[in-house]
Amino acid sequence: MASLNYDWRDPSLPIGALDSGLGGLSVLREIRKALPLEDLLFACDCGKAPWGDRPGSWIEDRVMKIAGFLTAHRVKAIVVACNTATSAAIDRLRAEFPFPVIGIEPAVKPAVRMTKDGVVGVLATTRTITSNRLESLIERFAGNDRVIPVACPGLMEQVEAGEFHTPKTRRIIEKYVGPLIDQGADTLVLGCTHYPFLADEIQAVAGKDVVIIDPSPAVARFLAQRLTEEGSIRKTAGASAISRFWCTGNPDARTETLQKLWSPEVRMESLEEAWPPLRDEL
Structure with missing residues (x-):
């Protein structure tokens, strides 16, 4: 376990969150509602997103590097606001x-409790759909109900582009x-943190x-x-309470979407410039 050079139990310290892209902001906004007094730091890997087609070892290494950036800012907790990253790296993070x-992780347990017709759909990325974690959730909680996982390539990219209500997104x-x-299906699980930003369209x-x-x-x-x-x-x-945001890739290109999803007053900062270990990685 890493030895930190600060007292992480200090209440004045910020909370860190990470994701492959901007989808983790759906989690961060709920944290802001629940904990309005806390400072929040969000780091995402837009320049290398999506992570869904990457090897698990690559994702784990990438998550650890971004977590290193957050701990350099003396965080008191880290939220892995990404289903793919949770599956690939949560055990190592907790050990470190x-x-x-x-x-x-996909909310299979509450969905099974809520379904009346016994059919639940899970919308997620390809890696989450094929993960052992989701398979285990279904085995543990589905019982006699039918849980149908569906990989949804393309939806994450629509959120990253800020296209929430366009004809292409609807299609x-x-x-x-x-x-x-x-x-x-009478119950749908949003198994990717990008998808809550499309909840109105999905409901429609x-x-x-x-x-x-x-x-x-x-x-x-x-x-x-x-x-x-x-x-x-x-x-x-x-x-x-402050909120700061970093991404890999071009931060200016992500600021407009960030402002739509969070607040017109915020801007995206460069994660590579702030944290050299993330530079020049394939």
């Missing part, structure tokens, strides 16, 4: 760092969601009676619980 490390959603509804395609489950609020609640248990939750406000 003493502070809370919170991951995210892609119809391609994946339509067959699930035809098979009787699925129909108003279909339940859509976003696991992000549960992640934020669990983070708050862990910080409370460790005595590191911030209970008094500073001057104002």
Whole structure:
């Protein structure tokens, strides 16, 4: 386990979060709602996204490098706001760092509890759909219900491009969601952190009676619980809670989408310039 040169239980320290791209902002916004007094640092790998077709060892190494950047900023917790990264690297992160490390995974358990017709659809990236973690969730919780995993290539890219309500986005959603509804799915799990930004379009395609489950609020609640248990939750406000954002690739190209998803006042900073270990990597 890494030896940190700071007291990570200090309540004044920030919370770090990471993702392959901008989808993790869906988790971060729920953290902001649940923990409005906390400073938040978000680092994403837009220049190398998507991670879904990368080898697991590459993803694990990449996650550890970004986690190193966050710990250099003295974080008191790391949220892995990415299903793919959680599957590939959460165990190593927890072995490496003493502070809370919170991951995210498809919400199969609550979906099975909520389905009335016994058919649940899981929308996710190809790597998440084929992961042992998802297979284990289905085996543990599906019971007699039918859980249908669907890989959704293209949806992440629409979010990264800021195309939330375009005809192209609607066509892609119809391609994946339509067959699930035809098979009787009455509950859909958003198994990628990008997809909550498309929830309105997904709901429109699925129909108003279909339940859509976003696991992000549960992640934020669990983070708050862990910080409370460790005595590191911030209970008094500073001057104002800050939010900072870094990405690999061209930060200017991502700032417009960031501002749509978060706030017009924020901007994206260069992760490679801030953290040299991420430079020049294939």
